[in-house]
Amino acid sequence: MAFSPETHAAAQEIIARYPAGRSRSALLPLLHLVQAEQGCVTAQGVAFCADVLGITRAEVGAVATFYTMYKRHPVGDYLVSVCTNLSCALLGGEDVYERVSKLLGVGHDETTPDGSITLEHAECLAACDYAPVMTVNYEFYDQVDPDSAQAIVEDLRAGRRPAPTRGGPLCSFAEVSRQLAGFGDPRPEGVAGPGVGEPSVVGLLVAEAAGWSAEQAPAPLVTHGVVADAAAPRPAAPPPAGPPPAVVPAPTTPASSERKGS
């Protein structure tokens, strides 16, 4: 399947964002662009990127297979990512994953038979302060549990788009892939969702309450989970360290030819 004229035009628009002679830097958004049209990065998508950038397919393939956001199998309308890394696992992320997997009847990197939902384990979604978290097309659903995760997935299966905890309203995987390629969300409400939540700014709130600023903040501010009182006198600085210990030269290693001969 050849790529559409729209994708060709969009590719040129992406490349034009970069200085002359640096067009290969456009590879990451181009991979999102081909993924938007084909649902994953296919061999055709790799060839397309290589051709428009004048680089080899091996170079494109090396990048496409390095990053987990570039998919090798077609993704459904919704990519459901459940974090099972440490913070989320400690708070029930595995239970969330198991419930969603059982409900959908698919495992990691698999898509439901109707092609609508793809499930994946995720290795930290960069929202540990809201653990356990899951995302749908990279929009966050914070502090989920098996029941709330099931309700989200049931909404998706019923054709509804449940509102994420933060960020804009859900769109399709193709649409979010195009946004990741650097094209804005055309929906006015796309950037109107709630922004940062309280868990992300707890440290800032503590600092503000204590009257700290970046210049004043002495280290360490937190010791063993206890926030230091900014008004309390600071402990005296430790005395200067003594002279560094004498360096004992490492034994020399015989050259390989010497070892062979020994």
Ligand code: FES
């Ligand atoms: S461990 Fe789950 S978001 Fe970081």
